[in-house]
Amino acid sequence: MNAGAIVLMVVSLLLVWGGLGVSIAMLMSRPERTEWPEGWERDDADA
């Protein structure tokens, strides 16, 4: 492979797969919002 192709392949893999990795890490560290403002106690199971 030529140098330009290698650089573009590595950079695009880093950005896209790196973006996926960061997104997953972010989601694992805070999967859901846990604190809710007062008064927002409505049940989750409603329509």
Add this chain to the structure above:
Amino acid sequence: MSTQTSPETRPREEWTGQVGFILSAIGSAVGLGNIWRFPGVAYENGGGAFLVPYLVALVTAGIPILYLDYAIGHRFRGSAPLAFRRISRWFETLGWYQVAICFAIAVYYTAVIAWALSFFWYSFGLRWGDDTTTFFLVDYLQVADVGGEDPWFTLDFVPAVLIPLVLVWVVTIVVLAAGVARGVQRVNIVFMPLLLVAFGVLVVRSLFLPGAADGLNALFTPEWSALRNADVWIAAYGQIFFSLSIAFGIMITYASYRRRRGNLTSPGLVVAFANSGFELFAGIGVFASLGFLAGQQAVAVGDLEGITGPILSFVTFPALVSQMPAGSLFGALFFGSLVMAGFTSLVSILQVVSAAFQEKLSISRRQAALGIGGLAGVISVLGFSTTTGLIALDTLDNWANNVGIVSSAVIMCVLVIWVGRRGGELRFHLNSVSTFQVGSWWTFCVGILAPLVLGWMLVSRIQTLLVEGYEGYAPWYTGLVGWGAIAAFVVFAVLLTLAPWRSPVGAYDAWPRYDKEHAPGAREGKGGPA
């Protein structure tokens, strides 16, 4: 599920958890286009340089419109027609327009999955022989000589297509009837990891084939001058847009099954990057394999024919597999991957239709699955398992995507952001339930940038179709199947909007309550309870 409860009172089906929602959304996004469209589009639009507009399009249109779909579906908790109706009475028409698009796509998409299923079977023994073009078009599809000796429509059924097609419809109806958690989610939880493993084996193997480096050179060598070409940017926005399953009801419907306090934006990032990650992965595998095929045929990769679309999958890949060591195994892995990627997308497309009719007619999911699946199955068999099926499929696919879905996106952005003026409320909703906060950039992207770019795409595409026609097909034929389909979507949408709801749909109380005056501080407790 009760058959006579209203959308207001019926307990809504839900994903069992975050993983089920994410895998199902990825399953919908990752489809046939990731495997057969992205590599060719990237190659033809600047190679490695294409990644620049591609990533810009992902961040400025793909993710923002995905979030718009999520926000509408989750806040207004309904299929596309019900969710839009809850924004404004007449927006329901847009929801039915999206349902019509999904129905049309489902009837031909199933045929492609049936082809892949056949070729999965043919892989054992490499039954396509040496001349894969003749095998696909003449021996397998038995394509009629339309415009020549044969009429444009026939009812000459092709058993090799008909049998797998019926099988796909039966399985699809069973999955839809089983419901969101036990049907759609379960299929995705099984198929998505399997798809990753099967395609992963294929990609890794392709990297070790002689000539793989030539293929990767062709794909990734940057042609920077392409970035000055507006068409390349449009191609990037088009690829992201078609690839993510956005703006035609799927992500609205899927988000409506997310529990009230479910995170939206962070899972959305995972879905968007997983979709792009998969298509980049597919691009590497496809072009490494094409490099090998070019070497075998002693031509340059650029001189190969059929590097995108169905011809890549059903003509070029069989030829390639025939020349690979252990070709049967890799053929089975490739076509098995196509079946899994296509099927998980298909169930998401039909869930849009099923959910809409369940709510409008107050029918159970089993009634909806049988009624809609049965009707769609009959149309699918009549239209696409005959000797004229390929031409009908090609035409309908072009109009449903390039005119139907793109117009749906433009109308959705304009109606929701500009006419209904719900941008602030939907941004508030995303930020209220999610851990990753979206800023005013999101409103700019969905309110200005995306509709402008997509609107330009739509106008230029319509102009081309009107002036140049499509693929040399007879104008009366494209008028009937292409433009006729778009007209039918509109008529269907208006009629279904006018039809009464089987149970009353009253004023909807969205949660959390949005108070324009205090919206910025609502998350700190100033917003009142719903």
